[in-house]
Amino acid sequence: MLPKIPVLADYGISPKHGFLPNELPLSRLPDPYYNKWEAVVANLPALILSRRLRGVVDRLPVLSTIGLEHDSEWRRAYSILCFVAHGYIWGGDSPSDRLPPPITAPLLAVSAHLEVPPVATYAAVCLWNFKPLFVDEGVDQLENLATLNTFTGSIDESWFYLVSVAMEARGGPMIAIMLKAMAAVRADDAEMVTACLCTFAERLDDLGELLQRLHEQCEPTVFYHRIRPFLAGSKNMAEAGLPNGVMYDEGKGCDMDGVGGPVYRQYSGGSNAQSSLIQFFDIVLGVQHRPTGTKASNTDAAGAGDSDTATADAAASRHNFILEMRKYMPGAHARFLQDVSDVANIRPYVMANQAAGTHRPLSIAYDSCLATLRALRDKHIAVVTRYIVLPSRDMSRARSRSRSPETWRRPAPPVHRPKAMNLALATTNKVSDGGTNKALKGTGGTALMSFLKQARDETGEPAVEEWAQRFMHRQGRVPGKNDFFFGKPTEPAAPAVAAEVVAEDEKVELGGLAGTWTLDDDVGGLCAF
Numbered sequence: 420m421l422p423k424i425p426v427l428a429d430y431g432i433s434p435k436h437g438f439l440p441n442e443l444p445l446s447r448l449p450d451p452y453y454n455k456w457e458a459v460v461a462n463l464p465a466l467i468l469s470r471r472l473r474g475v476v477d478r479l480p481v482l483s484t485i486g487l488e489h490d491s492e493w494r495r496a497y498s499i500l501c502f503v504a505h506g507y508i509w510g511g512d513s514p515s516d517r518l519p520p521p522i523t524a525p526l527l528a529v530s531a532h533l534e535v536p537p538v539a540t541y542a543a544v545c546l547w548n549f550k551p552l553f554v555d556e557g558v559d560q561l562e563n564l565a566t567l568n569t570f571t572g573s574i575d576e577s578w579f580y581l582v583s584v585a586m587e588a589r590g591g592p593m594i595a596i597m598l599k600a601m602a603a604v605r606a607d608d609a610e611m612v613t614a615c616l617c618t619f620a621e622r623l624d625d626l627g628e629l630l631q632r633l634h635e636q637c638e639p640t641v642f643y644h645r646i647r648p649f650l651a652g653s654k655n656m657a658e659a660g661l662p663n664g665v666m667y668d669e670g671k672g673c674d675m676d677g678v679g680g681p682v683y684r685q686y687s688g689g690s691n692a693q694s695s696l697i698q699f700f701d702i703v704l705g706v707q708h709r710p711t712g713t714k715a716s717n718t719d720a721a722g723a724g725d726s727d728t729a730t731a732d733a734a735a736s737r738h739n740f741i742l743e744m745r746k747y748m749p750g751a752h753a754r755f756l757q758d759v760s761d762v763a764n765i766r767p768y769v770m771a772n773q774a775a776g777t778h779r780p781l782s783i784a785y786d787s788c789l790a791t792l793r794a795l796r797d798k799h800i801a802v803v804t805r806y807i808v809l810p811s812r813d814m815s816r817a818r819s820r821s822r823s824p825e826t827w828r829r830p831a832p833p834v835h836r837p838k839a840m841n842l843a844l845a846t847t848n849k850v851s852d853g854g855t856n857k858a859l860k861g862t863g864g865t866a867l868m869s870f871l872k873q874a875r876d877e878t879g880e881p882a883v884e885e886w887a888q889r890f891m892h893r894q895g896r897v898p899g900k901n902d903f904f905f906g907k908p909t910e911p912a913a914p915a916v917a918a919e920v921v922a923e924d925e926k927v928e929l930g931g932l933a934g935t936w937t938l939d940d941d942v943g944g945l946c947a948f
């Protein structure tokens with residue numbers, strides 16, 4: 420007998436809001452026992468700004484989790500503790516490589532309960548960190564959302580989290596639609612499968628529109644210099660001052676043999692790559708992601724999404740950043756993704772119909788879903804270009820200028836203040852430096868642009884129609900080539916495409932989202948996670 424198609428309720432997934440919790444996140448823990456935590460998180464931006472957070476946290480009592488009852492209380496506790504932990508680590512002149520017992524002890528307990536790592540994940544900062552302004556209006560409307568916790572108190576930071584919240588909410592109903600499509604495959608109801616795929620493609624397009632609204636209220640330089648450093652993890656962070664990661668000190672000390680004392684741990688930083696929604700889309704459509712730098716083999720291309728892809732799956736699970744990110748999702752959500760993978764049947768069904776020459780609208784609807792998901796990744800690449808690549812370029816250029824002979828001849832007068840480590844720079848490991856060290860790292864620690872472009876290209880690979888395969892294997896815009904899709908050579912390329920072309924070409928000046936700019940290298944390499 421076939422395994423059953425997963426039921427959302429078994430994984431705490433909402434039919435309406437998807438991976439956002441069924442009950443709204445709590446704005447405050449009801450038990451006054453936790454008032455001190457609430458007071459710290461309510462004043463987090465001010466405590467970070469005044470450099471007083473560490474002192475305040477060190478003096479907190481070590482609270483137990485005994486006063487946490489409902490799931491929403493555990494989730495609120497997790498979000499609070501993650502914000503305070505990252506504020507503690509990154510909110511000083513140099514990072515702290517130790518988390519003290521008042522944070523560590525409850526954070527480890529809460530994380531174990533919720534099956535999430537003890538670090539600021541996407542769940543801590545987005546999924547469980549929002550409230551509607553008006554309860555009778557939807558949480559898929561950006562205008563109706565506010566954040567509960569932030570590091571900076573800025574509109575930019577709130578907007579950054581809330582765009583993701585709105586996307587999760589808008590994408591929530593798409594999960595049930597695709598589970599229905601999977602059931603329709605089992606019933607061999609091609610019309611129903613086609614209808615579900617059409618609805619899915621339309622809603623996916625809505626998500627792309629929401630993603631592009633990020634620019635409205637989140638300034639790239641604020642994101643890069645003020646927000647992103649707080650989301651950094653503790654893995655591959657030697658250059659940022661955490662060579663061993665972070666010591667989670669529970670205050671237990673070691674035994675007589677020196678065993679059982681606090682240990683260093685290393686985790687990736689918070690990233691939207693930890694969103695279960697986008698991974699669900701990949702799984703249900705049969706999109707497979709390979710380790711970065713690996714090209715599709717003929718076997719992969721033919722068998723992606725089929726049940727007999729054990730070898731491909733085994734290869735994919737090795738050294739694969741996207742799979743690694745599942746460890747940062749709430750346990751039930753990661754299990755849901757695994758269970759859906761085990762029964763994903765849409766692609767083989769579409770392929771079988773295409774081979775038999777039956778139900779052509781099915782193939783077209785399926786390929787449209789892939790094209791729309793690929794377009795979403797294109798837009799995302801433009802976002803990353805604007806919010807990470809360009810500011811990091813500006814930063815490295817400013818550094819090169821400050822090292823120029825001109826600057827050496829006229830040194831600035833000495834200023835006597837403690838030397839602060841610039842975390843925006845420090846957490847961007849190996850930013851282009853004097854032409855030698857060029858791999859740009861993301862918040863999760865991957866070699867960035869090649870990884871994102873590969874993920875986008877892999878999205879088009881399962882296409883079944885020949886025209887769709889050609890369309891989705893296209894390269895960035897080259898005048899006179901692929902003009903059918905990109906418009907006439909004299910027309911400006913669409914912003915997302917322009918940004919991607921810039922990121923792809925060496926030493927080319929192009930009009931991107933932020934004006935005319937040059938990218939002088941193509942970053943690459945295997946993920947370091």
Ligand code: HEM
Pocket residue numbers: 579582583586630633642689690691692693694697698741796799802803806807860861862863864865867871874875
């Ligand atoms: C300022 C906005 C954003 C920036 C700077 C950004 C940056 C990044 C970076 C650096 C990565 C590589 C993984 C890592 O190192 O963390 C990544 C991956 C990813 N991001 Fe974003 N991101 C942004 C917004 C979003 C939003 C709103 C979404 C929601 C769809 C999203 C979805 C993803 C996904 C799904 C991945 C995994 C790669 C893939 O599946 O294509 N990102 N992002």
